[in-house]
Amino acid sequence: xxxxxxxxxxxxxxxxxxxxxxxxxxxxxxxxxxxxxxxxxxxxxxxxxxxxxxxxxxxxxxxxxxxxxxxxxxxxxxxxxxxxxxxxxxxxxxxxxxxxxxxxxxxxxxxxxxxxxxxxxxxxxxxxxxxxxxxxxxxxxxxxxxxxxxxxxxxxxxxxxxxxxxxxxxxxxxxxxxxxxxxxxxxxxxxxxxxxxxxxxxxxxxxxxxxxxxxxxxxxxxxxxxxxxxxxxxxxxxxxxxxxxxxxxxxxx
Numbered sequence: 001x002x003x004x005x006x007x008x009x010x011x012x013x014x015x016x017x018x019x020x021x022x023x024x025x026x027x028x029x030x031x032x033x034x035x036x037x038x039x040x041x042x043x044x045x046x047x048x049x050x051x052x053x054x055x056x057x058x059x060x061x062x063x064x065x066x067x068x069x070x071x072x073x074x075x076x077x078x079x080x081x082x083x084x085x086x087x088x089x090x091x092x093x094x095x096x097x098x099x100x101x102x103x104x105x106x107x108x109x110x111x112x113x114x115x116x117x118x119x120x121x122x123x124x125x126x127x128x129x130x131x132x133x134x135x136x137x138x139x140x141x142x143x144x145x146x147x148x149x150x151x152x153x154x155x156x157x158x159x160x161x162x163x164x165x166x167x168x169x170x171x172x173x174x175x176x177x178x179x180x181x182x183x184x185x186x187x188x189x190x191x192x193x194x195x196x197x198x199x200x201x202x203x204x205x206x207x208x209x210x211x212x213x214x215x216x217x218x219x220x221x222x223x224x225x226x227x228x229x230x231x232x233x234x235x236x237x238x239x240x241x242x243x244x245x246x247x248x249x250x251x252x253x
Contacts, residue, residue, distance in 0.1 A: 054125025058086035
């Protein structure tokens with residue numbers, strides 16, 4: 001992905017430092033990864049292909065592959081240094097793990113030769129585009145390449161719906177920081193990555209609110225769209241694809 005904000009994904013040194021911080025958070029993210037797996041509309045022994053959008057170093061893909069022994073994950077990312085690390089993480093899975101380097105602003109970013117996909121997932125990625133119109137296009141593009149009965153699940157950062165709630169969220173985040181003893185810089189690094197001032201969360205915005213994201217997913221053609229988890233400005237949203245013309249979610253196991 002081209003550099004459009006403070007992240008320098010083309011830098012080996014930057015990516016190495018960013019990955020180290022994120023790996024320290026992987027145990028805390030496991031519960032959300034498990035929720036995403038629980039929401040997938042197929043059994044654990046299904047032979048399926050899952051697209052991981054903005055996969056980074058591959059923690060979500062690894063989580064899925066561990067729980068679905070016949071699944072294949074396609075890790076898409078715009079950072080070559082990230083995918084180098086993802087290939088190391090995915091090496092034990094052999095042909096069940098593949099990578100695809102592409103810029104999410106490119107019209108041909110999808111690895112269409114490997115689709116259509118049974119599911120698509122994304123974790124803390126699309127807000128980096130800082131372009132809600134492009135986010136909405138990506139929702140439509142993913143929808144067009146999902147199989148009947150498929151699903152797209154997206155955990156990402158969102159805007160507060162009002163200025164008052166934005167202030168409240170910032171106050172809650174600050175209280176958490178004080179309780180855990182995390183520095184302001186450390187807290188922002190965990191949430192947003194390095195390279196921004198500690199007040200980044202109160203001076204910058206993400207592409208859209210939760211309501212706007214849900215509306216965009218419905219407009220893209222997803223059914224049974226919902227927010228499945230939320231914590232302040234982090235939310236897990238998703239939507240399903242009709243199965244043979246119905247709105248059945250299939251057998252979620």
